[in-house]
Amino acid sequence: xTLLELKNLKKYFATQKAVDDIxxxxxxxxIFGLLGPNGAGKTTLIRMITGIFYPxxxxxxxxxxxxxxxxxxxxxxxMPEERGLYKKxxxxxxxxxxxxxxxxxxxxxxxxxxQWFIKFEMEGWWNKKVxxxxxxxxxxxxxxxxxxxxxxxxxxxEPFSGLDPVNSNLxxxxxxxxxxxxxTIIFSTHRxxxxxxxxxxxxxxxxxxxxxxxxxxxxxxxFKENLFxxxxxxxxxxxxxxxxxxxxxxAEKSVVRIKEGKSSNxxxxxxxxxxxxxxxxxxxxxxxxxxxxxxxxxxxxxxQFQKV
Amino acid sequence: MNxxxxxxxxxxxxxxxxxxxxxxxxxxPLLYLGLIFGMGFIADKSKQNLKVAVIDKSGYFTxxxxxxxxxxxxxxxxxxxxxxxxxxxxNFKAKGFDGYIVxxxxxxxxxxxxxxxxxxxxxxxxxxAAMESKLNRIWSSIKNDxxxxxxxxxxxxxxxxxxTPKNIQDETANANTAxxxxxxxxxxxxxxxxxxxxxxxxxxxxxxxxxxxxVIVSSVxxxxxxxxxxxxxxxVALTQFLLWIAFVLIVYNVGKAAGGNIASGVVGNIQGMxxxxxxxxxxxxxxxYFLAGFFFYASLYGAIGSAVxxxxxxxxxxxxxxxxxxxxxxxxxxxxxxxxxxxxxxWASIIPFSSPIVMMxxxxxxxxxxxxxxxxxxxxxxxxxxxxxxxxxAGKIYRxxxxxxxxxxxxxxxxxxxxxxx
Numbered sequence: 202x203t204l205l206e207l208k209n210l211k212k213y214f215a216t217q218k219a220v221d222d223i224x225x226x227x228x229x230x231x232i233f234g235l236l237g238p239n240g241a242g243k244t245t246l247i248r249m250i251t252g253i254f255y256p257x258x259x260x261x262x263x264x265x266x267x268x269x270x271x272x273x274x275x276x277x278x279x280m281p282e283e284r285g286l287y288k289k290x291x292x293x294x295x296x297x298x299x300x301x302x303x304x305x306x307x308x309x310x311x312x313x314x315x316q317w318f319i320k321f322e323m324e325g326w327w328n329k330k331v332x333x334x335x336x337x338x339x340x341x342x343x344x345x346x347x348x349x350x351x352x353x354x355x356x357x358x359e360p361f362s363g364l365d366p367v368n369s370n371l372x373x374x375x376x377x378x379x380x381x382x383x384x385t386i387i388f389s390t391h392r393x394x395x396x397x398x399x400x401x402x403x404x405x406x407x408x409x410x411x412x413x414x415x416x417x418x419x420x421x422x423x424f425k426e427n428l429f430x431x432x433x434x435x436x437x438x439x440x441x442x443x444x445x446x447x448x449x450x451x452a453e454k455s456v457v458r459i460k461e462g463k464s465s466n467x468x469x470x471x472x473x474x475x476x477x478x479x480x481x482x483x484x485x486x487x488x489x490x491x492x493x494x495x496x497x498x499x500x501x502x503x504x505q506f507q508k509v
Numbered sequence: 510m511n512x513x514x515x516x517x518x519x520x521x522x523x524x525x526x527x528x529x530x531x532x533x534x535x536x537x538p539l540l541y542l543g544l545i546f547g548m549g550f551i552a553d554k555s556k557q558n559l560k561v562a563v564i565d566k567s568g569y570f571t572x573x574x575x576x577x578x579x580x581x582x583x584x585x586x587x588x589x590x591x592x593x594x595x596x597x598x599x600n601f602k603a604k605g606f607d608g609y610i611v612x613x614x615x616x617x618x619x620x621x622x623x624x625x626x627x628x629x630x631x632x633x634x635x636x637x638a639a640m641e642s643k644l645n646r647i648w649s650s651i652k653n654d655x656x657x658x659x660x661x662x663x664x665x666x667x668x669x670x671x672x673t674p675k676n677i678q679d680e681t682a683n684a685n686t687a688x689x690x691x692x693x694x695x696x697x698x699x700x701x702x703x704x705x706x707x708x709x710x711x712x713x714x715x716x717x718x719x720x721x722x723x724v725i726v727s728s729v730x731x732x733x734x735x736x737x738x739x740x741x742x743x744x745v746a747l748t749q750f751l752l753w754i755a756f757v758l759i760v761y762n763v764g765k766a767a768g769g770n771i772a773s774g775v776v777g778n779i780q781g782m783x784x785x786x787x788x789x790x791x792x793x794x795x796x797x798y799f800l801a802g803f804f805f806y807a808s809l810y811g812a813i814g815s816a817v818x819x820x821x822x823x824x825x826x827x828x829x830x831x832x833x834x835x836x837x838x839x840x841x842x843x844x845x846x847x848x849x850x851x852x853x854x855x856w857a858s859i860i861p862f863s864s865p866i867v868m869m870x871x872x873x874x875x876x877x878x879x880x881x882x883x884x885x886x887x888x889x890x891x892x893x894x895x896x897x898x899x900x901x902x903a904g905k906i907y908r909x910x911x912x913x914x915x916x917x918x919x920x921x922x923x924x925x926x927x928x929x930x931x
Binding site: 248251252253271274277279280281283284285286287288289290298299301302303343346 | 512515516519523715716719720721723724725726727728729730912914
């Protein structure tokens with residue numbers, strides 16, 4: 202089931218086409234990675250999905266209906282990259298306030314907050330103020346306030362910035378948990394290793410347009426360069442007959458590129474015929490980081506101002 | 510709607526529960542009273558008791574009439590000096606005098622005589638005025654004696670005509686009371702606009718610098734967020750006011766019950782005020798102008814808060830024109846009080862930016878005596894339109910500003926934000 206569908210969204214600012222004709226589908230239960238360099242238009246796109254901005258053109262379909270920014274925000278949890286809390290307010294009151302702003306009843310909010318505070322070992326925090334918390338602690342609190350109202354769609358912008366590995370894992374596990382229970386998660390970051398680890402599906406935005414959209418596995422397949430790493434004793438010499446070229450060696454293994462029209466089986470057959478002792482044979486898929494850099498490289502690192 | 514209530518509640522409760530609110534509520538009346546009494550006290554203390562040598566060349570001044578005046582007024586001490594004038598002039602310091610006055614030979618047919626008080630130091634007006642009036646009282650008694658006037662004739666001679674303005678449409682109006690109430694009401698609104706207006710600005714800046722703004726606008730519309738803040742802080746101001754009014758009422762009733770000398774004087778004054786002024790009208794107009802004026806200015810201050818970053822200097826330079834409007838209003842109020850039906854008073858009390866302060870200064874003079882009903886109605890209607898416009902205008906700026914970080918915009922850019930589509 203599709204939870205969120207964007208159709209030809211456009212948002213132009215005075216000096217920039219921030220979002221220029223973006224269409225996307227996010228399925229229910231998916232962990233969707235929204236990637237892109239700085240200033241690509243991710244934040245503007247997210248602000249339209251969360252009802253903060255109205256699109257100039259295009260349509261947002263949320264949960265099968267046209268997106269209603271007033272009502273539907275109750276089903277969305279958004280943790281912006283520029284985030285914070287009232288420093289002087291007590292944590293319990295603050296969490297209650299944010300939960301009630303999301304439409305939760307007082308009693309519901311209280312029960313849910315207690316549940317989450319116990320889960321994250323934050324019971325003792327109720328009467329503390331945010332200014333007493335460390336950065337990591339307030340990050341955890343911020344995560345709780347984002348997901349407290351059981352949103353159908355959770356949008357997390359750089360959720361791990363400032364977290365140590367232990368707390369990162371705690372949040373990561375929670376993200377898996379929420380997705381397993383039916384929540385859909387849009388995850389925006391520059392950290393490709395996290396995307397590779399967490400996301401099912403990614404979309405890459407650059408200069409206001411989608412330049413890549415698909416499952417992580419498929420994207421990797423699309424960008425593979427037919428590279429294999431072979432660990433073998435007595436690697437045969439390469440000549441015109443061999444179905445591969447040796448590109449280099451890495452960790453005492455040969456990195457080879459299979460020639461056009463040949464398959465991995467041809468390589469194995471050739472190696473066996475030439476009495477090589479094969480210890481390992483692995484396909485090398487490009488990392489998302491490589492793909493990202495390859496696609497984005499060449500475009501200026503910062504977007505230029507343009508006339509619309 | 511429900512969400513605006515939540516915001517109002519938060520803004521209100523976090524402020525009212527703060528210690529600074531409680532302290533400022535208690536301290537302001539005390540400070541105010543302290544200022545009034547303190548100034549009188551200091552003025553009193555700073556007056557000096559002058560010792561003046563009187564060198565009389567007219568022959569009218571005697572030790573008796575000087576001693577009599579010294580006995581009933583000890584703000585200065587006069588002493589008739591019989592020595593040679595030159596000797597006194599040269600040595601008044603050594604003889605323990607602060608200065609001397611030479612009374613010339615009197616020519617009855619001339620006009621007033623100018624005398625000079627000569628001293629080594631400069632003295633303030635208050636100090637020399639006491640001495641001057643004492644000298645004049647002695648002079649009066651000398652004149653009475655030389656004309657052989659009995660007490661009855663003296664009374665007839667000093668009888669004056671006093672003119673008090675009375676408005677026939679408003680028989681009970683009392684210009685002095687009205688002036689006093691007008692000043693107090695105008696200044697209170699002035700303080701509220703500046704103090705609570707800048708509280709709105711600081712509150713918005715806090716949300717922006719804490720980076721909570723984007724979290725909140727993903728739950729509520731920016732306009733609701735701004736309106737909730739303005740209403741919440743407006744209620745805080747209102748609460749403070751009601752507490753002060755309660756404070757005054759308690760003091761009044763306690764004073765009346767105690768019935769002491771000073772207290773009964775105060776009670777009498779307040780009763781006189783109630784008799785000469787339409788209290789319910791003044792109070793309800795005050796509530797209206799105070800709230801409407803607050804919305805008018807607070808929304809502009811809120812817009813500025815949303816446009817700047819954490820830098821207070823940026824906020825000050827952007828809010829300068831707004832603060833100027835409030836200060837100009839106070840200047841106009843002074844003009845309006847001295848001439849409550851003049852053109853400045855009429856127009857300044859109708860134009861929205863100055864009407865909250867200026868109209869409140871005029872109303873105690875009487876409605877419809879001084880302020881015709883049409884002026885009051887027009888002023889209120891324009892102020893309502895005015896604050897609806899500023900709230901709308903500020904909402905537009907707020908929506909853009911609250912999510913913008915970086916360079917401080919100019920007023921020109923902010924106006925552009927307000928008038929561009931969507």
